[in-house]
Amino acid sequence: MANRQIVLDQLPQGKLTPEHFRLTEGERPSPADGEVLLRTRYISLDAANRAWMQGATYRAALAAGDVMAGGSVAEVVESKSPNLAPGDMVFADTGWQDYAVLPGKRLHKLPDFKPVTHLISVYGVAGLTAYFGLLECGKPQPGETVVVSAAAGSVGSLVGQIAKLKGCKVVGIAGGADKCAWLIDELGFDAAVDYKAGDVRRAIRAACPDGIDVYFDNVGGDIFEACLFNMKNFGRIACCGAVSQYDGTAPPHGPRGVPGLIVTKRLNLRGFIVSDFDDKRDEALAELKSWVETGKLKVLEDVIEGLENAPAALVGLLAGENRGKRMVKVS
Structure with missing residues (x-):
């Protein structure tokens, strides 16, 4: 099966534009022992995506030709890891592509909160x-x-x-x-x-x-x-x-x-x-969830359809087009 990928074709010297990216297609990867195959559902768009093009931050810098980096809510399609099963949802650094293979030990099953988009916004x-x-x-x-x-x-x-x-x-x-x-x-x-x-x-x-x-x-x-x-x-x-x-x-x-x-x-x-506060994550999620469910916290999500539209959506986010959390629905 095919795997669409958005590649950072060239590093921007000034303002980022959709022309700095290109859409490519390759074969869907297969997991080895200890790995899982993930299908990207929703990609998180963040201003930090642009910062990664300037140099190393809390993650390695991006280079021309790299699959564009980014976190996403993704579904386990195939698992060769004991802690995850097909159908589980995880948040992972899949990058801007349909499928990714990652080590299972680095991933954790997400709670069954609905709608799933909230896993990338208020619960993400x-x-x-x-x-x-x-x-x-x-x-x-x-x-x-x-x-x-x-x-x-x-x-x-x-x-x-x-x-x-x-x-x-x-x-x-x-x-x-x-x-x-x-x-x-x-x-x-x-x-x-x-x-x-x-x-x-x-x-x-x-x-x-x-x-x-x-x-x-x-x-x-x-x-x-x-x-x-x-x-x-x-x-x-x-x-x-x-x-x-x-x-x-x-x-x-x-x-x-x-x-x-x-x-x-x-x-x-x-x-x-x-990630500085990983030890307090469950406590935070419980309080956020209670506020959302009682209507005390309003959640606004800006969902863009289609992997191919991710570059323009990121450029728009940097220009301040969005209200609330902008993300791209991939599948």
């Missing part, structure tokens, strides 16, 4: 990143002011809602009046700042006149700097991503005055990835 990396980044790194307290950038995206939209559940005032930063209105009207944010509408630093100061207790940073760059200068003493910053610096040329400078601000305001900045 996006939901767990929001949960741990806010609660373990940001440590918000009732009555505090929490600001989140990329607030209409997969992680940010959940961060803001969780902060509200914890009794905080929540301000979201997003691009465009429609997204900002959606954050307030649909997700219950207290205020929203349109970073495309003018002086971001002034707008953040107006939305947070008493300063920011917790900033959840998804973007880096100028917005990070604007929030940094409005932090309260002993404020906490959860550093999740820097999407403003992933696509295109690097900014001419980093945030200015950082060392002095960190010292004088006694700030706590913490970078993290979701």
